[in-house]
Amino acid sequence: MTRSERPARPARKRPSRARAEGPAKASARNSAKSPKRRAEPTAQVDFALPESTTPALPAVEAFADLDMPAALLKTLAAQGVTEPFPIQAATLPNSLAGRDVLGRGRTGSGKTLAFGLALLARTAGRRAEERAPLALVLVPTRELAQQVTDALTPYATALNLRLATVVGGLSITKQAAVLRRGTEVLVATPGRLKDLIDRGDCVLGHVRTTVLDEADQMADMGFLPQVTALLQQVEPEGQTMLFSATLDRNVDRLVRQFLTDPVVHSVDPSAGAVTTMEHHVLYVADETDKKAVAMRIAARDGRVILFLDTKRSVDRFTKRLLANGVRAAALHGGRTQPQRNRTLDQFKTGRVTALVATNVAARGIHVDDLDLVVNVDPPADHKDYLHRGGRTARAGESGSVVTLVLPDEKREISRLMADAQITPQTTRIRSSDEELVRITGAREPSGVAVTIEVPQPAAPAKPKSGPARRPGGRSRGRRGRPAG
Known part of the structure; x- marks a missing residue:
């Protein structure tokens, strides 16, 4: 036509x-006025x-x-x-x-x-x-x-x-x-x-x-x-x-x-409709054990994206991972675009194995063969959950989404999963449990601090010596006016 x-x-x-x-x-809108x-x-x-x-x-x-x-x-x-x-x-x-x-x-x-x-x-x-x-x-x-x-x-x-x-x-x-x-x-x-x-x-x-x-x-x-x-x-x-x-x-x-x-x-x-994606809710005892569980998951043999709520928490957890031997990098809106691009390149090429991110990474990031996404901090709503999870099990591949849940978050997460029309597998877990290894491939980090080198941009080409010359032999000054 x-x-x-x-x-x-x-x-x-x-x-x-x-x-x-x-x-x-x-x-x-009217029903929103009645919170019950x-x-x-x-x-x-x-x-x-x-x-x-x-x-x-x-x-x-x-x-x-x-x-x-x-x-x-x-x-x-x-x-x-x-x-x-x-x-x-x-x-x-x-x-x-x-x-x-x-x-x-x-x-x-x-x-x-x-x-x-x-x-x-x-x-x-x-x-x-x-x-x-x-x-x-x-x-x-x-x-x-x-x-x-x-x-x-x-x-x-x-x-x-x-x-x-x-x-x-x-x-x-x-x-x-x-x-x-x-x-x-x-x-x-x-x-x-x-x-x-x-x-x-x-x-x-x-x-x-x-x-x-x-x-x-x-x-x-x-x-x-x-x-x-x-x-x-x-x-x-x-x-x-x-x-x-x-x-x-x-x-x-x-x-x-x-x-x-x-x-x-x-x-x-929705991500919940993807049959090649597994959803796991892991109930942890307290904040200390949650951090230990997240640390062991990040140290797994393979790439993983870990989502946290704030830029500050992302930076702090990334530093902790690096200090414990995990090749981690942070991605959030406080980084410049060139920094974010370099971090993503490092993650895609495998130089970084644990990408720690805020919701800035929940859409628009495609990484081949990424089989695990972890919500260290649960998302605010089911839409955020679905988009975070959408980083794995793409184009028919398989993958898992794991959410770490504290005792006082249990009711909220149950409601979120219902809104997302997902029935997850639930497990009470501690950082030392073998079940954590089975679900996520978690392992103990080496404990030897690592440093991720930040790629430097290519040096700009050196300008040709002398002022540029106009047709007819006249050169131009720096502001475009004839020199002299």
Whole structure:
């Protein structure tokens, strides 16, 4: 279906408060005033999915069955991607045809290529003007932005499309320079993109394909006003794809306002539905034994991510692990983006075996063959639990999620698991128990302190001696004026 063949879209209007919330949200808001009443988990999380008025195209069994450029098919084969995941098989026929898409799937279900291949195929052959990208992927975190960029780069290169990433924590001047040179596909976090637009370094009026990835987290992080403002700047008749691990009421507002007759597909709605993932709740006697249990798990033979609540607790536990011989590194929002990138590289390559992190690592991090995630501090709610757990058992692999629970946390964790629709295996444990070894591979750390060397950035190239010379023989001074 060509763009000219698509039915005209109705004008998008900002929904009224009553329409945006609907009776279900009003009911939830009223019930919140009475703390004794608790809504059912599904009422708290998901909204009624919209019904498409136009029938969806059927799913495909192979990438070769899709109407995609040959260069993309060749690159898929070169990357070893042989069969589409369910979310790709179901959504790609429709997104390639220009339909809006609403997809629900946990991280690791194949969402990036589900939207990325369609976005690239529909942008192929076009050339962007300076500051005016043609396709946009909005993501909530810097880590997810980098993961999306890494995943799409070989396919964009195959189609001769320029791909750029703009996120906070890195030089906005350099990012503006990239946009001025022109880029067809832009991966961005909302805050940094807004800054670049406000500076006049980017305009979105030429964007025909827009993707919201992990839309629920953008809403949870307070980005909803920024996301709404950005979506109002793209081409009104363009294509919008929204992918999310959960579909709560805030996401409902975006769906109703910006998606027109979307194709809806839901797969692996939560980590609890993944049959290759085991969930363990380990009851520990006190804070001292909890730290000892976490220490032995971190010393296991193999990589592990350990989640703690605060930046301070992450730093303190990391220092304790290093002092006891565990090759550990900290990851949290207090580190610069280059530091966070280097830490992730060390973890992926195995130089670091225990990654100690706050929720900054709960999404947007993909590490092959990661089979264990540990909640040293239990998450605040079931959504955080599902996304932390989503770092393991990805793409059909197996993995375990272990949560350490103190006596006074037992009731809260039972409620969290019920909300996540998970029935975990529960065990009372001490750091010396053999059962801990069976579940996690825990072992006693060496006790010999280790130091993790921080990779240093490459030294900048030395400038050529003497001032640069202009055509005709005249040189320029440091501020660009003729010298002398």
